[in-house]
Amino acid sequence: MNEFVEQLAICVERGKVNKDAPYPPDLKGQDGADELAKKALDQGLKPDTILDGCILGMDRIGTKFSENKAFVPELLMAAKAMTAAMQHLKPYFQSGEVKRKGTFVIGTVAGDLHDIGKNLVAMVAEGGGFEVIDLGNDVSTDKFLAAIKEHPGCIVGMSALLTTTMVNMEGTIKAIKEQYPDTMVIIGGAPVTQSFADKIGADGYSPDPQGAVALLNKKVA
Amino acid sequence: MNIKKISPNTFEIALDYKELVFNVWDLFTILGYSDGASPAHLNETIEQVLAEVPSLCRIRGGYSLYTNVEWHNAKSVRLHHVELALGHIVSRQLAHAEAIAVVICTIGAGLEAWVQTLMSAGDYFKGYIADAVASLTVDLAMEKMQAHVEQEQLSKGNKISNLFSPGYCDWHVSQQQQLFALLPMHFCGVSLTESSLMLPIKSISGIIGLGTDMRKVDSTCRFCDKINCNYRRRLENYLQET
Ligand code: B1M
DSSP states (O other): OHHHHHHHHHHHHHTOOSTTOOOSGGGTTSOOHHHHHHHHHHTTOOHHHHHHHHHHHHHHHHHHHHTTSSOHHHHHHHHHHHHHHHGGGHHHHHHTSSOOSOEEEEEEBTTOOOOHHHHHHHHHHHHTTOEEEEOOSSBOHHHHHHHHHHSTTOEEEEEOSSHHHHTHHHHHHHHHHHHOTTOOEEEEOTTOOHHHHHHHTOSEEOSSHHHHHHHHHHHHO | OEEEEEETTEEEEEEOGGGSOOOHHHHHHHHTOTTSOOOTTHHHHHHHHHHHHHHHOOEEEEEEEEOOEEEEETTEEEETTEEEOOHHHHHHHHTTOSEEEEEEEEOOSHHHHHHHHHHHTTOHHHHHHHHHHHHHHHHHHHHHHHHHHHHHHHTTTOEEEEEEOTTSTTOOGGGHHHHHHTSOTTGGGOEEOTTSOEESSSEEEEEEEEETTOOOOSOGGGGOOOOSOHHHHHHHHHHHHO
């Protein structure tokens, strides 16, 4: 089983989606995350092991990314491989046989249309074992509140790319804390800093996706 | 380059993508691979993306010239009743400007829409590369606009400063509202939202100082406090090569 987790983690970390994928060249012709996950289930391995492999692989590439040893393209390839493996888990998530660590609701704040950074955080969080509810861009306070109502106990993430839009986080956090004081809110994006997060009452800030997942893990630990 | 005078002080420029000098190494750098050690299939995807770009870009830019430059104080200037709170860093660079050009440039919304299509279809990898190509394209287009302004000014015996943009140095992004008040409405097809976001997204705005005592430094990154930035690395690479 450990061997399987390690094999899947390698495929995820290196972005080996499936057998046909030519990338990475040194794994050409070998099974990818897709085939490995399917075979594992066919051989009766517990579906949890697939999640473990994905989490391990995403954690490794996420750490490399934080250390500037890997860059966004590699992170995206890893996320693609992870998605290929995770699609086999859908029925198990639905039946409750496999449980995620928690629910992460994420969106780009009102007035802002940038979404690449937010998408990356969403992917890495999914790879980290969380169910991700992506609300998209230009997300109003009401939309965040509605999502929290629909997903009790969720953690909220907000992203912004301009100083003029990051200020909208403050009002949204205030409204969230008024109605759902126990909801954890984390923020990020190019102009955001730890001191800004402290000032507006966010529970956490991270400059990168891996740090965001570390905050989520801390909360659910 | 097609230049149209739309009022005595305003010029609109249309550029063809082919006029831009696209260096693939620049792209590697902004994607993070300043040492060239990129994933094997990156080249292939870049080629696929570059093949689509010319038909998806509509490069437009332009500028309005203001010759009445009134310094309000050490950090703000008034141009035609509009006060620009430039901050100390930009003001210092423009203190001796005899005129100021208010500039914008965009590549339109076509490429951005394609990025969205790729992303929605789950092709994040290609989508991200296309997004980076779009960002680089508008940067290169703005460089062309600056070069044009410089040529024009040289012929009058003037020099130009660097381009300074709201949101950089200590000039707040909210000042985009003032900057846009100095340009015709929807100039070059660019509009500004209440939150000071330009639409299309792949657009750049700024001002350039003009005059006999203007100076252009190698890179405005030296005025910026964002150290961990791939765009800074791109400029540093360029400066090392030249
Ligand atoms: C929930 O928890 C979390 C945790 C982590 C989270 C998170 C949430 N969300 C994000 N993260 C984090 O994880 C992601 C992965 O690492 C990261 O997400 P990002 O979204 O930050 O990163 C993306 C994956 C890649 N990064 C990017 O795409 C942005 C890179 C930089 C260089 C940048 C670029 C490329 C561009 N820009 Co401009 N641009 C800059 C950027 C400087 C920088 N180095 O960050 C920034 C964002 N830009 C800025 C500015 C000012 C502007 N830009 C402008 C234009 C442009 C280009 C068109 C040239 C281009 C494209 C922009 C785009 N996104 O489409 C203008 C605005 C455009 C508009 N439409 O209104 C303009 C206003 C300049 C002007 N006057 O023309 C600055 C904003 C700061 C501010 N003062 O508000 C800026 C930080 C540069 C700077 N040195 O100050 C992290 O932030």
